[in-house]
Amino acid sequence: MIYFDNAATTALSPTVIEAMTDVMTSTFGNPSSTHAYGREASKLLREARQKVADILHVNSREIIFTSGGTESNNTAIKGYALANQSKGNHLITTAIEHHSVLHTMSYLEERFGFDVTYLKPVNGRITAKQIQDALREDTILVSVMYANNETGDLLPIKEIGQIVAQHQAVLHVDAVQALGKIPVHPKELNIDFLSGSAHKFHGPKGIGFLFAESLHFDSLLHGGEQEDKRRASTENLTGIVGLGQALIDSQERQKENLEHVDRLRKTLLDGLKDCDFYLNSAPSAFPYVVNLGFPKRNKETLLTQLDLAGFAVSTGSACTAGTVAPSHVLEATFGQDSHRLKESIRISFSENNTIEEVTLLSKKLIEIVGH
Known part of the structure; x- marks a missing residue:
């Protein structure tokens, strides 16, 4: 995992x-x-x-x-x-x-x-x-x-x-x-x-x-x-x-960790460049957290598929785990009727993650959602 x-x-x-x-x-x-x-x-x-x-x-x-x-x-x-x-x-x-x-x-x-x-x-x-x-x-x-x-x-x-x-x-x-x-x-x-x-x-x-x-x-x-x-x-x-x-x-190791995590984020996004997805944050956002969505792909289904494939990601705050309520952050940002509320997942890194792990994740996402 x-x-x-x-x-x-x-x-x-x-x-x-x-x-x-x-x-x-x-x-x-x-x-x-x-x-x-x-x-x-x-x-x-x-x-x-x-x-x-x-x-x-x-x-x-x-x-x-x-x-x-x-x-x-x-x-x-x-x-x-x-x-x-x-x-x-x-x-x-x-x-x-x-x-x-x-x-x-x-x-x-x-x-x-x-x-x-x-x-x-x-x-x-x-x-x-x-x-x-x-x-x-x-x-x-x-x-x-x-x-x-x-x-x-x-x-x-x-x-x-x-x-x-x-x-x-x-x-x-x-x-x-x-x-x-x-x-x-x-x-x-x-x-x-x-x-x-x-x-x-x-x-x-x-x-x-x-x-x-x-x-x-x-x-x-x-x-x-x-x-x-x-x-x-x-x-x-x-x-x-x-x-x-x-x-x-x-x-x-703060500076070194930040630079490493920034590379992880760039590796993930580069690995998904041929995939249809969107970001829910500014390009200059904190690299430790990446919130992205895949058009017409249900986030709960995607999470289950990733979990079965050996990847632990989430849809948002752990304090709302187990609920089906939409993200209040995305709702406040994009509106309660936005498709993003149903399609978006959160991938969050630490310095312990590796480029190899991120590459495997991007490949699995492409495999699941297609090009």
């Missing part, structure tokens, strides 16, 4: 497995305990936090470890919105966000009366001008993703950050798909909250982090005083060490 669903999750790297195994076998103490076992665990926790902070060019106290991207997104959006209602009740996001953002926004609308603006792509893209035009005096938070998990399109985060920095609103960026793959430095981009998840860059599932500036926001979990009193619950030390190791590994 050849794996091309890395936007859903990635395989644990050997160095991450080694680092986590070492913690599991030698450091079982609670980081909050004051005895020697606890102090050793606390030391590893501090070291991992510093590793993440160094890569992001931020202060280690601004890193909050969470259970993953969904919790990070919820904490930033709910936490800030609920704590700052006196400043306004208007929120801005896009219609192509991950469901952990969209459903959180819906919750705030329905339960607390917030007014949310959902921006749709114009000519296939979300622009900084759309954000600027949507800002109001009572806007308190803007939440956008860095790289779309279904199409690979990169949003203009730098330009958006410059605009929001001139307003009372704060900027939250869901960088789950981008982290570990391209440089991401929140302070240089005027980002106030940034979400990350380890399993997207060869770390373990169930662990992530939230970068949070020194802003007032409500905690979602109440109990102990972990994470500087911002996120109660005993820290998942094994996962946190794995996250730190995975991010370091990704950082060290």
Whole structure:
């Protein structure tokens, strides 16, 4: 089986497995305990936090470890919105966000009366001008993703950050798909909250982090005083060490990995040049994710055929697996009646994939759909 669903999750790297195994076998103490076992665990926790902070060019106290991207997104959006209602009740996001953002926004609308603006792509893209035009005096938070998990399109985060920095609103960026793959430095981009998840860059599932500036926001979990009193619950030390190791590994080979994955994308598209297909993203999109469709070819049937042939690909977000609902990203981009919703699949790479694997995939696709 050849794996091309890395936007859903990635395989644990050997160095991450080694680092986590070492913690599991030698450091079982609670980081909050004051005895020697606890102090050793606390030391590893501090070291991992510093590793993440160094890569992001931020202060280690601004890193909050969470259970993953969904919790990070919820904490930033709910936490800030609920704590700052006196400043306004208007929120801005896009219609192509991950469901952990969209459903959180819906919750705030329905339960607390917030007014949310959902921006749709114009000519296939979300622009900084759309954000600027949507800002109001009572806007308190803007939440956008860095790289779309279904199409690979990169949003203009730098330009958006410059605009929001001139307003009372704060900027939250869901960088789950981008982290570990391209440089991401929140302070240089005027980002106030940034979400990350380890399993997207060869770390373990169930662990992530939230970068949070020194802003007032409500905690979602109440109990102990972990994470500087911002996120109660005993820290998942094994996962946190794995996250730190995975991010370091990704950082060290980031440029080389990006160049390799770009070659994979070009190999795939060149291999399909004699085949009737279309792309659902800009030619300059994030190379790690390729969303393409084949006219009059049902995506579910195509996925089944590829699975039987030994290729793992998907139709979109793994969080909607098992459902027959059309992609909300493609619907927002092309309209609810577009044929693309029924014909499109997502192929997502990692640096572990090879040119040979991509060549086999393109040949199999041509064999299935014809010239």
